[in-house]
C-alpha cells in the first residue's frame with residue numbers, strides 16, 4: 111500500500127514536530143528548499159507493508175490579494191490529489207480564526223480529512239471530549255485522532271488509520 115498524505119494547519123500546531131516524529135530515523139527525503147512547487151515533499155515513511163509520502167501544503171490562509179487567493183486555490187487543487195488530509199489542531203489553544211479558515215477551505219475538497227488533535231500532553235484527558243465536539247460542529251471529519259507529536263503518543267494509531275485510506 112502506498113499513497114500521499116497532506117498535512118495542513120495554522121502555524122505552530124506541530125506539523126513539523128509530527129513529521130519528525132513519524133519519519134524519525136527513516137528519513138528518505140527531507141527538503142529545506144523554498145517552495146517552488148505547490149507541494150513540498152516533507153518526508154516518506156516506509157515500512158514492509160506501506161509507504162506514506164507526506165506533503166507539506168502551504169498557502170491555506172486568509173488573504174486579501176489576488177496572489178493570495180491564487181495560492182489558496184492552488185493548494186486546494188493539490189489537496190484533491192492526495193489520499194488523505196491531516197488537519198492538525200492544537201488542543202492547548204482556543205479554536206481560532208486561523209483554524210476556522212482552513213476548515214472552511216477543506217469543505218471544498220473531496221478528500222478524507224482527519225482531525226488530528228495535537229499536544230494532548232498539555233491538557234487533562236477530560237478536556238479532550240469538549241474540544242472534539244467543538245471541532246466536529248464545524249466539519250464532519252473522517253477520523254479523529256488525538257496525539258502528542260512531541261512525545262509520540264498515539265502516533266502509531268494515526269499511521270494505522272492512514273493505512274486504511276491508501
Ligand code: GDP
Pocket residue numbers: 119120121122123124125126127128228229230231232257258259260261
Ligand atoms: P508547525 O509550525 O505547525 O510546523 O509547528 P512546530 O512543529 O514547529 O511546533 C510548534 C511548537 O509546538 C514547537 O515549540 C514544538 O516543540 C511544540 N509542539 C509540537 N508538538 C507538540 C506536542 O505534542 N506537545 C507539546 N507540548 N508541544 C508540541
Ligand code: MG
Pocket residue numbers: 125126127
Ligand atoms: Mg513547520
